[in-house]
Amino acid sequence: MKQIIKEPILFCVGGMAYNVVEVLYRGYTHWTMFVVGGLCFVLIGLINEIFSWETALWKQMLIGGTVITIVEFVSGCVVNLLLGWNVWDYSQLPLNVLGQICVPFYFVWVVLSLVGIVLDDMIRWKCFGEDKPRYKIF
Numbered sequence: 001m002k003q004i005i006k007e008p009i010l011f012c013v014g015g016m017a018y019n020v021v022e023v024l025y026r027g028y029t030h031w032t033m034f035v036v037g038g039l040c041f042v043l044i045g046l047i048n049e050i051f052s053w054e055t056a057l058w059k060q061m062l063i064g065g066t067v068i069t070i071v072e073f074v075s076g077c078v079v080n081l082l083l084g085w086n087v088w089d090y091s092q093l094p095l096n097v098l099g100q101i102c103v104p105f106y107f108v109w110v111v112l113s114l115v116g117i118v119l120d121d122m123i124r125w126k127c128f129g130e131d132k133p134r135y136k137i138f
Contacts, residue, residue, distance in 0.1 A: 032079050045124065056138050068112075069105075
């Protein structure tokens with residue numbers, strides 16, 4: 001039973017966390033950010049499923065930041081460019097691509113992915129009986 005509900009629970013935790021961060025930063029959010037956050041959290045959680053625990057934490061953070069940036073770009077192309085909902089616009093920021101992603105926010109996602117990595121690992125360990133987290137810094 002735990003395995004059946006694991007991914008939906010992780011998705012909801014990630015979606016809620018993403019919404020909280022966005023409300024704290026921008027003062028508001030959009031329902032699509034719940035979906036983006038949930039998807040990013042689930043994908044970041046797969047880092048230790050694909051790579052070993054011996055993968056340095058800084059490398060996991062770079063992978064996490066890249067995953068978030070890719071999800072943000074694809075979802076931005078759909079919700080902002082295709083559907084015209086204008087949920088976010090990075091066109092005024094340096095080194096942006098179609099106003100959907102930018103280099104400065106890539107580095108924000110790298111740092112925030114640390115929170116996602118550790119939170120996911122703790123939930124998987126405490127709630128779902130998976131391996132106890134262990135990290136290699138370098």
